[in-house]
Amino acid sequence: MCLFHFLAVIVTTFAQDEGSFVEKCTKPRLTPAAILDVIMANYSRSLPGNPVGVQVEVTVQDVMELSVLSNSFTADIWFSSIWYDPRLAYSHLDNCRQNLSFDDRFEKLIWSPNVCIVNTKSAHVHRSPKPNVLLMLLPNGTIWLNYRIRVQSPCSMDLARFPIDTQYCQLVFESYSYNTASVSVNWMANPVTVLPEISLADFDLSRYRTSRHTEVYKAGEWYRLTVEFEFTRKYGFYILQLYVPTYISLFISWIAFCIDTKALPARIVLGVNSLMSLTFQFGNIIRSLPPVSYVKAIDLWMCTCVGFIFASLLELAFVAYQDKKLILKSGKSNAAISTLVSYLKHFEPYHDVSSPPPPAPLDEKKSMSRTTSTGTNRSRSELDGLDTKDLEEEIAEYRKLAYARKKWRLLDFGANVDRISFIVFPLTFAAFNVVYWTYYLQDVRISTWT
Structure with a gap:
């Protein structure tokens, strides 16, 4: 999966940067609980910097439905946010441990940019049976937060060429709690991954595009990330x-x-x-x-x-x-x-x-x-x-x-x-x-x- 491949790249890069320490590593010196106690002793849920750079990535797992009656599409996606918080770095405590993994409970204890999909009609985190949330902490303080969610988002339906038509649907990401002065949201180098086994009965997911712009609200300016999917109708039916x-x-x-x-x-x-x-x-x-x-x-x-x-x-x-x-x-x-x-x-x-x-x-x-x-x-x-x-x-x-x-x-x-x-x-x-x-x-x- 693209997300884990990205994580492997991060870990490898960190290992190359800290190569001298890895060579001296024999075995972990501290348990995860001990490391957590040390880094969270004086931790505050305030901004780690000004502004904080946040990178976003989306992997489309499946598209269940594209409805022309409700002008929306329903999809399962993996949605990731990555940012850097130096207060959570633990490489000085244990240079042998490459990452620490947590569930959604640890997210409530640390600062997060609160990146969300703002244009959804409905969205919920999958529970199978527990919430499908992964928070991974790297030794240098990089945090990778991943959700597996089902979203229903709007589409720009134009039926003038029906049944030989093409429809466009969007997912819009923003930091809901922090404006441009506090958080700088941007796409990763490989922002969107679509799994090849996706197949709809009456549409083909032909291509997608990403964009970034600044949205002006009454409360200020927010960075907005948009991914737009193009669906081409199968008119053989x-x-x-x-x-x-x-x-x-x-x-x-x-x-x-x-x-x-x-x-x-x-x-x-x-x-x-x-x-x-x-x-x-x-x-x-x-x-x-x-x-x-x-x-x-x-x-x-x-x-x-x-x-x-x-x-x-x-x-x-x-x-x-x-x-x-x-x-x-x-x-x-x-x-x-x-x-x-x-x-x-x-x-x-x-x-x-x-x-x-x-x-x-x-x-x-x-x-x-x-x-x-x-x-x-x-x-x-x-x-x-x-x-x-x-x-x-x-x-x-x-x-x-x-x-x-x-x-x-x-x-x-x-x-x-x-x-x-x-x-x-x-x-x-x-x-x-x-x-x-x-x-x-x-x-x-x-x-x-x-």
Whole structure:
């Protein structure tokens, strides 16, 4: 572990500086309790210097969760503070003992810079079963204080590129009790260590950066150390669970362009089912996101796909409306022709046929049936009736032919519209895909990571 490696370096350096004493060392001369009694006899919990230099180091053990709903991440870390207090030096008492280790109770007996994480939503020291706190005292008076804690700290969530987004989370360290006049807090040479086995289900911890600046409060100025972690989302889940199903729904809606225009129910079912499945998929994804007011990448994608499916339904409605217009025009034409025929029947030579004279008495009918003139009038009336019947049949035949002609013209028009739509819709969607994926797959971290 990096912390123990650092400690070994400190011990080795001290041993090199005190090499003459180490060579003369045979065995420890005092027990730890005796050394502690001597150095703590006249010890005071006041500042050991002005200002005291404090170095900070962080080792990330694990990252359990990064929540977009709470705008925070939860992690287990080892957090170390190192400073120098010459009043605790014991090399003059025992040059053979390289360090003294204590638990958290000894910390309460000595001065400490009280370096803490000031931006946490929650933090607690692990107990397994006792508090995971290590305080190590080196012979020259250097103190190394280490905590193993679980922290929940805020993140700067920006979901504008979701699900192809990058999120940033921060840990901010300060000496809570001492300002810049008393304590100078700074990072160690190797400030942050991330264990390689860290793995999250939906994010990768891609990189981190550290910074130091002076924070101004009403009580004065404090040194602030910030470590910022960059988390890149793994969007493979969303490709399989969102993008691929939307592609399939969209392609299914385009199958309607290949179905005959007379099969309107089948085409309507395809379009409506695709629209409903797309809405259901979007609802499942959006439930796991906070209600932000700006447009996200997933919003743009889903709205565009819904727009394409809705446009295919509009194309179907347009073709169906043209068919309805033909039926309405045909009905009006039939009514006009029927009115014209009824009107013509009131004129010669159709008046006698269409409006027969009132019936005569029975005796007159018998006498008239024997006359030659009556037979001639009947033959003439039958001829007129045949002429009227032929005219109506010709008009009906003409109406049928005109309707059939318009119907075939409409079917041909609908087929042409479907053929054009079958080409235009995929080409337009392909152009949208090129623009969408080119924009959102580009690496924008350089512009935000300074």
